[in-house]
Amino acid sequence: MFLEIKDLSVKIENKNILKRLNLNINKGEVHAIMGPNGSGKSTLANVLAGKEDYEILNGRINFKDNDLFDLNIEERAQEGMFLAFQYPVEIPGVNITPFLHSAINSKRKRMNEEEIDNLSFAKLLKSKANDLGINIDMLKRSVNTGFSGGEKKRYEILQMSILNPDLAILDETDSGLDIDALKIVTDGVNKLKTNDNSFLIITHYQKLLNYIKPDYVHVMVNGSIVKSGGSEIAAEIEKDGFQKFQ
Amino acid sequence: MNSETLNTLDSYSKNKYKYGFVTEIDSEKPKKGLDEDTIRFISLKKNEPDWMLEWRLKAFSKWKKMKEPKWANLNFPEIDYQDIYYYSAPKGFDKKPKDLSEVDPKLIETYNKLGIPLEEQKVLAGVAVDVVFDSVSVATTYKGELEKLGIIFCSIGEAIQKHPDLIKKYLGSVIPAGDHSFSALNSAVFTDGSFVYIPEGVKCPMELSTYFRINAENTGQFERTLIIADKGSYVSYLEGCTAPKRDDNQLHAANVELIAFEDAEIKYSTVQNWYPGDEDGIGGIYNFVTKRGLCAGKNSKISWTQVETGSAITWKYPSCILKGDNSIGEFYSVAITNNFQQADTGTKMTHIGKNTKSKIISKGISLGKSQNTYRGEVSFLRKADKARNYTQCDSLLVGNQCGAHTVPYIDSKNNTAVIEHEASTSKINEDQLYYCRQRGLSHEEAVSLIVNGFCKQVLQELPMEFAVEAQKLVSISLEGSVG
Amino acid sequence: MNIQDNYLKNKKNIFFSENKDIQSHREKLINIFENDRFDKKNNESLKNINLKNFIDFKYKYLIPEEKSVINNNEKNSYSIVSINGQCSSYKDDKIEITKILDEDYNDFSKNDIIENNDHFVNLNSLFLNSGFKIVIKKNNNIKIKISNIITDDDLTIFQKNNYICEEGSSLNLIEEYENRNNSTSNILNVIKLEKNSKLNHFLIQDNSPNHNLIITTHSSCKNDSTYTQKVYNFSEGYVRNFHYSELIEANSEADLQGIFFLKDNNTSNNKTFVKHLAEDCKSNQVYKGILNDRSKATYFSNTHVDQVAQRTEGYQLSKGVLLSDNASYFSKPELKIYADDVKCSHGSTIGPIDENAIFYLRSRGMSKIAATKILISSFINEELSSIDNEQMSEIINKKLVRYLSKVK
């Protein structure tokens, strides 16, 4: 199994958020999680990425034959886990290009691959940015600083395509994008998709799933997955909302 | 704070100082302690004219009556001025060597190790360097080329011999000997330092730089720098400093005076990396520095940029007196303190002329058990119509045993002038750390990256050649491992 | 006359001068004066003060003939007229008013936040001749309005008031200082907020040019309590507003705000100081000043965050508008921070009324003076509109109109 989440219960500040959650993802699969606001979707994404504020009450997670809890944030990232944040944070003064350059090299180091030099990296970055319709001027700016909501999301996808992860978690990457941007972003995802990597796509609209075809759709309500199936579930939700799952 | 953060912090405080080696070289010193004889000895060694000796003795008699200024937020044992050597020169330096073949190879090697090659073929491209070892200037590069433009760049000792008129007129004109006890002390015993004169209308085509090194034990370094930019001229000047690791505290009390005439601009940058002491607070340099610039003429500009990472104690307020109408003063500062370091640094902008402008950007980072204070004064005098100041000082705390303090003094006596001041203090942002680490950067790399970003507004003011160095230095002062 | 002689000569007229402990404390204070001699050079909080009025003064105090008046007309609402700093005793099931006692003096003198370096507080302790103590009993919600009256010229009032808000109580306190005679008041309010209590403290100051007012507050807050202070200074005489607040237990808050309006030769010195000594506390220090003619003001603010005071939020703002060439404003917003998980900031601006705004209003047909006045009002609009007591809002608006009528 590629990613296996078993009976996961998670608490933050005396509040139980995830309750005995189970989810399995195999190589080459695209999964979508849908659920109302506050159901715990971002919490799940953050627990996978290793954010430290959470208390794990129960359960285990396996990722590429590792016990995920043995790895810290950066080790998970270097192992190929990528989280496109719902709310990417601004880091003033830290220039995008060297930031991503050190990110890719720390991953290569862990994989015992050769580091990529300045010039080749700059080329790579430019071509990927081009693909995503990102203006080259933007690459001179500080990480997320002063970006519009849509720009932030696009920039998350750019980072994803540079780092080429094994498991990409997209936390509401579709929200805040207009239709053209959505097409570009989902194009980026579809281009990246191979038989060797997997996607976990978090959204609460069906719209995104018109562009990225998921193999599985899960409905998350109140910290647990209450229903799983194919894309027909997404259509159900679009029609009737989450009401009937609650 | 989670245990990982604490571990990282712990590794930061095991900071290693790569410039801590000692050069084994015989040096010549007078007896320890300070009295008129010491001053006569220095003056004689430098072969100075009588008027210079008189000047020194006058300053000394002022110093005897003065107490150390007490405003700073610093804690250190009383300085025993009689337990210090006031002059130290490598043997055989009675005269400054004419060229490098006369210089002791050990010295050349020292500077090679510090990354400041002195041999002509290797000198830093585009940068003219004056090198000061303990109390004497060792070498000045690119001299000939500068002379063609009429630029004087030499040691202050040489300037006293060759340009007495300029020295008599301007030395002490911006920082009077009796200003406070450290300036009086420096005026009495200063040994070497740099002198720069840029003639009217000349834009100095290269960076001028002085590199200071304290080597001898128990020795104070009292350098004096004087930079005069005549009408319409421009110069960018950079100063760097290091010292060996020693368990005793050593005193460094420099005076730097800048004068910019009409339409002239002086850009003065410092990368201060004196030995900061070890992780238990033993040893390190006491850095008591007076730097002041006078914007004497209309439309003149003086800009100070400093990156302060070294010294056990830093006491330093590079200031601007904005006398000429439309003149501009700037101060950009990064101060990082770690372990038991203490820094009390900032600036003073005195607006006298009309339409004068000043800008202050200060970034303080405290780690370990250190104390870091920004202290700044902005004053608008009665006649400073339409003057403006903008101040921004931000402090970052890494760890919970250090302190960050902001003490601005804001004084306005003119109702057309505008002062704006902003300050903030916070800890390093956990969300930013999380974001960087999610992209695969280690905790240490993430901290270093975020701190460098925090300092960017200041670092980008440094001359290109040094900006990269300074960024590395910032990371090193955080990391503990030498990059 | 030096301070010691002055004290010895008037001892019979000064509170607690028979008490041995207090005597020895006062001897210490006298020593401090002797050693320091009000050295302006080393004590910036003495900037702009005409010290002669305060060191070399003629002590005079009269015990009031009339008793002060306490009215409890409305439910939970009291109005008090204090005469020469004194107040009659009163008691019901909600509040209790008494004289201050030796133990109140001793209790305060142990406190070191302002002792030693604030000479005016020390003078108050030394020459203490009046004051009272008000206790708000548990869980009551009370309004008190105090008017301060001084009966004769040349009086020197040294007054110490204690306020204690017991657990769960809430007090709305309005103090009015409107003295028209040639006298000096040095008042120290010592305020204690017990758990979960709340004090909204308004000080309205509007003295004539020959009256000097020195007012100092020292408040300390326990768990979940909130102290809010709003100072409105319209005085034509000298006023010193120094207000200290200590957040000694978790989750407490201090909010110290002030606005002052100066003209002619008047001077005002202001200081706020918040010491965060516990976790999860908040503080706010905001002063705004308008200075006309040859007036001068200083404002010192300070947020001190102790090492244990994690998750502190501290905010400071200082704003000054200079209306004339001869006015001057000095401000020093200080942060002293020893804990790492904090959010502290300060901002400060000093300048003229925005010329672009004046231009804009004039282009809409307004005269320059009218535009200036509107912009002054808008400068303090936030402070004025946040007054939720209609009667007080009216009083303050009247005073503002009076100040504006002198602006040319």
Ligand SMILES: Nc1ncnc2c1ncn2[C@@H]1O[C@H](COP(=O)(O)OP(=O)(O)O)[C@@H](O)[C@H]1O
């Ligand atoms: N740091 C936190 N402290 C307290 N509650 C939190 C925190 N983060 C999330 N929560 C709560 O957890 C629940 C799930 O949040 P989240 O995972 O963001 O939901 P979703 O992404 O599905 O909208 C919400 O009720 C939210 O308020």
Ligand SMILES: [Mg+2]
């Ligand atoms: Mg979410």
